[in-house]
Amino acid sequence: MFFVLILMALTNGISVLSFNQPKLCPTAQWNSKGSTLFFMSDMFTKYPILFIDSNNTIYSVSEKEHEILISFKDRIHSTSIRYSFMSVLSAIFVTMNGDIYTSYQNTIISKWIASTKKFVTVMNAESVCSDLFVDLNNDLYCSMTEENKIVKRVLNKNNEVDLTIVAGSNTAGSASHQLLLPRGIFVDTNLDLYVADCYNHRIQLFNLNEKHGKTVAGQSSTDITISLYHPCSVIVDSDKYLFISFYLRHHIVGSGPNGFRCISGCDGEGIQSSAAKIPSKLSFDISGNLFFRDGTDRLMKFTLEKNSCEYLPSTIQAMYSSILTNNQRFSRTLFDHPFYYYETIEITVSKNDLYIIIGNSSIDLYGHVYKDHFERFNPAGNLIAWYGKCCNKDQFKFTLDLKINTKYILVVTTYNPNVTGPFTITIFGLNTIRLQHMNVEVVVESIYSSALTQAHPKYDYRSCEDASESFYEAVQVEVNESGFYTILSSSSSSNMHLSNYVYEHNFNPRMEFGNLLTNRNNGCNGNPSKITIKLMTGIRYILVVTTCIEYQTGKFSIKILGKSNASFQRVDASPITNSSYSSNLTNANQKFPRFCGSSGYYYYETVRLTVLTNGVYTFLNDPQLNLMPFYRHICDSKAGLTVKLRAGTTYIIVVTPIMPLYEVEFQVLAYGPTNVIFERFVDNSTYCYIGGPCDAQVKSIGLTLDDILRDQINRNMTINHQPFLIKISVAITTLILIAGIISSACSLLTFQNRSLRQTGCGLYLLASSITSLLTTIMFTIKFWFVLLTQMSISVHLSILQGGCKSIETLLKLFFYWDAWLNACIAVERAITVYHGVNFNKAKSKRYARWIIFILPFCIMATIIHEPLYRQIFTYDMRNVMLIESMTDDIAETIEDRNTWCTTSYSQSIQDYNTGSLFVHLLGPFITNFLSALFIITRSARRRVEVQKQQTYKAHIREQWQEHKQLVISPTILLFLSTPRLVISLLSGCIQLSDHVWLYLSAYFISFLPSILIFIVYVIPSTLYRNTFKNSRLKICQRPRS
Structure with missing residues (x-):
């Protein structure tokens, strides 16, 4: 089959x-x-x-x-x-x-x-x-x-x-x-x-x-x-x-x-x-x-x-010939003895491209390519390519994408140990390549021998044990010359597996992560302990030698290989002091949504701390139940954070439980070179952070669509898998776009008529038709930009930054431009009533053209600060977990990455922004309202002068009946803009997730004026209605002719 x-x-x-x-x-x-x-x-x-x-x-x-x-x-x-x-x-x-x-x-x-x-x-x-x-x-x-x-x-x-x-x-x-x-x-x-x-x-x-x-x-x-x-x-x-x-x-x-x-x-x-x-x-x-x-x-x-795969460079750009001798030896792998002779060659390229590196010899070769640095006692580090095969013409062959300004090291050695002989390296490419022999540094060997006994102190190398039974010895190491050094350890017993750790400056077993320079569990994974690290002169290093299995004792030796001698001195653990802080998390504490996009709230307590001496400090908590305020490393019974603190600086610790609205008693323990001063405080200021770590911005005026939707969108899901709020928002946005296009198209059809553009009012109405369309389109772009960038994490950062700084600014420009054009229409009508038969149409058109041209520049000048203060903020949701019980391996992972567009103003800029918002939202309304009142009262006064048989109040009533739409229209526009103004001026801390429907509805309502231009200006006017009908008839009749 x-x-x-x-x-x-x-x-x-x-x-x-x-x-x-x-x-x-x-x-x-x-x-x-x-x-x-x-x-x-x-x-x-x-x-x-x-x-x-x-x-x-x-x-x-x-x-x-x-x-x-x-x-x-x-x-x-x-x-x-x-x-x-x-x-x-x-x-x-x-x-x-x-x-x-x-x-x-x-x-x-x-x-x-x-x-x-x-x-x-x-x-x-x-x-x-x-x-x-x-x-x-x-x-x-x-x-x-x-x-x-x-x-x-x-x-x-x-x-x-x-x-x-x-x-x-x-x-x-x-x-x-x-x-x-x-x-x-x-x-x-x-x-x-x-x-x-x-x-x-x-x-x-x-x-x-x-x-x-x-x-x-x-x-x-x-x-x-x-x-x-x-x-x-x-x-x-x-x-x-x-x-x-x-x-x-x-x-x-x-x-x-x-x-x-x-x-x-x-x-x-x-x-x-x-x-x-x-x-x-x-x-x-x-x-x-x-x-x-x-x-x-x-x-x-x-x-x-x-x-x-499309092409292979065939032009020889460099050749290098030499002879392997018995002067230099190294271990090709972590498991072999150093019986392989080798030579190192530095490769430098002049342009990013593909290059072919071929090694030929009468002996069987093996090649390694390293990036940045090669250390012969740690041959697996920085290795990017390796190959060798017996009895082939081309002993090794690499096709590599090499970059400029990067150091590559080709190590030529042999397939079999203890072999010497000549070899040739040929490199093919399209650009110039330079090959240069690298001299091997003389290796100086320094040895330290001792023995672990039951009198030695104990070290918690796994970090998750309350009391470790592994003995350790701390050795101070200093070097005479800066460079890379390899630290090897061996024991007198094959059953005694050693693990080495290097600390900088100080070491204390209570602070196992403080000043730690090397990875954990070194030597406890079945391979010999081997550390290659760069050591600097004038710096005190502490090498901690311990065992992978508890209770083991016996003799051991440490060998350090490098460019100079290393001095050893056994030392005791650095002295530390401990401080503590105890409290309870209850329903009397403040609460916040700790995770982005989460509706659950967590009690928290903020503790101000200061230190008297610069240094590394470790903070541990000891809760009755599983409290997890720290993210650096976590075990079943304790969690901890190791950080460098500076004297004279105030730090804040936020303590919160792992479950929402959970009450628990806790204690924070601090270890360091001096006492840590704890002081609980509650921030009751109005400048607070909204939504916890998700919103890294101070509450400022001008709530945007980013602020409203950011926690409502499901990441990496299609529209079908989004919440009902998002689906209904998509539908509303689509309706606004369709209605806006229809309204603007009808208005353009009306006001493009030459007879209506004999005065400045007609030009303003034509321009307003265009800005209304631009506002509607930009609003739609804004909505889909926020939605799509939050749905997908694969959007390039430059697109996020460009959209963050430009889209909201352009949306406000068109929105304010449209509102001020409506105000200009009202003022123009008031001027027409004031001058009466003496109204100069030519001057009105000339002024209108200049105002329409200058107005966007004036508006932009008032909001030019916004793109400067709008920035991309990235928040990573991290999880720390024990992923392998056999080796106590702990992983800190990023569960999700959130990228938002945020604003954060200083107090002076915020005050200016508040004033600017008032001007742009209330200014057009006040202008419209006062112009309408002026038209009514001025027309009534003129009628009184001509028709003296009626009282002034009667003329006012007549003018109101004739021009009431001039007052009703701006009032409707103000009413529709008011919700956005109100939510923007809310003081104190607000939780958007509590009333997201309210904020989103207010935001959508504020853009309705842009789709109502036809209803507000054309339908109430008999002249404009007739002009629209005639223009529509002309278009309908045009194909027939």
Whole structure:
């Protein structure tokens, strides 16, 4: 059956695979930065699920909604499948016919049948499947991480218990037939199984029906490949080249005919370090683009750079020849002894471009390319490409995208140890390249020996234990010359695993993160402790040596390798003092919405603190229940924050519970070089922060649409998945746009008539028709800009900044311009009544043209400060969690990233802004109202002079009946503008989420005057109505003629 399927695929060109195995060129390169497609905190899960089928349909999971999200290639809107199993989804796989296999944390495996659109239970696996795969024979594979094995079930059989172990066994281990906490799996078209053997730091290949695997990458590989650290996902392309993502390091590497290269994360770029300790899932699309789903629920895309395959530079730009001698040696990997001779060459390019680096020799070569810095005692650091192969003409070959103003180091060594001989390096490219031999610094070795005993103090290297039983010794280290140094440690017993930590200036076990320069758990991951760090002269460093297992004692030695001698001196822990502050959070405390977009409010207490001495301080809390005010690191029983504080500066600590409106007793403990002075305070000033950390702006006049909608929009969801408030806002905005266009078009049709433009009034009305249209269009642009930029996180920052500074300003310009034109119309009418038959139409038109031209510049001058004070504010929702109990690994992740347009004025600018708002909103109304009263009274006075038989009051009543629309119109306009004025002038702190319907309605109402110009000016006037009818008739009759 298998060969029949393959034959059908070859003869008919039909894909029999539901997943993608693209054919990649040897020089394929991916954009290392990546772009985020989805970013949804609602989807947070410990199992980062992703599948892309051969139609480029993306399958992901919303754990919060219990939905499988399906995003089709050419459709804007996604669909969803709701699963009913009340458990966390752990893996999915989609077959060619659209059936979806799903596994859950409750060990159930189910299938969603596309033809019936229903779920059926496939089996109870009796262990969680961290990954699923269905091969060409319709066999289902399950990666049982906790059972250290991969099992297979033949789906064509009805026997539910028909499970076969195809990799690993029931016992953990590192032998070829064993696995240790396996994760990702992949089965190729030959039915060969690839396993990411996570805690054995390797990729295992199990050929069909073979129980013993071959290590194709990582530790114990029979060939020289790559050092892996907790690989969690593996996929292969059509040529069986590997692509691997790392657990706990967030690297992505790929292999090819030219060896391994780093795709993202290996040089400190690419994926953000804030999410560097979360498992990841890889998948190809049909075009060869790499998709990456991590535990912070970002779906990232690494685009295949087409130009990396379109051309290969054939012009030789540089050549370098030399001879490897026995003068220099280093360890190529973390596991080998330093028996490899090498030479270092600095590469400098003159232009960003693709370059081909080839090494040739009569001996078997191996090449490494580093970025910025190479340290021979830490060969994995800064490594971006590496390869070597026995007995080839081209011993190694790299195709790399090199950048100007960047230092690259090519390290030429040998495939086998203890080999010397000549070699030649040839670089092809389109631009000039410079190769320069790098002299190897003389390495000075400094050794310190001692022993850990039961008399030594204890150190909490895991940071989450209340009382640690690991002994430690603190050693002061000083160097005579600044530079990179490598710190190695060894013990007298093979069972005694050491871990080293470097602190700057001071160290105290109560402040394990204070002044810490190196990563935690160094040496406790199965590899020897090795630290490469830059040390400076004149600075006191404290090296802490401890054990990975409690109660261990024994002799140890420290070796520091570098450019100068290092001096050692055993020291005691630096003295510290402790201070404390205790209180209760109750309903008497202030409250605020701690998380952006959340409707839940949290009690909080603000504590002012000062210190007498500059230094590093650690703050811990000891609550009765789970209080979590700090985000730096968190354990089950305590949370803490380590910061540098300066004397003479006032700091604020905000303490809040983890649950909304929760009352709890708490205590904050502070450790540092001197006492910390705590003082509770309550800020009752009117300049308060709205909405907690989400709104980093002081309440200022002029509420905008950004302020109203920012917490109501669901991130990375389509319109269909938005709240009812957003949907109704979309409908209202659409209606306003349609009504505004119709009203402005009818007004333009009316006032374009030459007879109406004989006076300034007609010109004002024509201009007002245009500004009303511009206001309506800009209002629509504003609404959709706020909505779309909040719905998607992939909008470029320059677009956000440009829209933030320009759209609101232009909207106000057109809105105020339209309002002042209405005032000019009223004034023009009043002037006409005042002059009567002596009214000069030519002068009126000349003045009107100048006023229409000058007016926008005057308005802009009053609001020019707004784009200067409008800025993009980014707020990250962070989560800190213990992600691996076996190694106590803690990850601080960004669950969501919110970017808003905010304003923050100084008091003087705010006072000016208040006055400007009053002028622009009340000025046109007052002008309209006074002009209308003047017209009525002036006309009545003239009638009294002519018709003396009627009283003045009678003439007033007649004039009111004739000109009442002149008073009613500005009154209506003021009434419609009043809600916006009122909400803008609210004093004190306001919670927008409490009355969002009120604020949004007021905002929409304030723009109704822009769509009422036809109703306000044309319909009440017989002359204008007749002119509109005649103009419309002319247009209707024009095609007939």
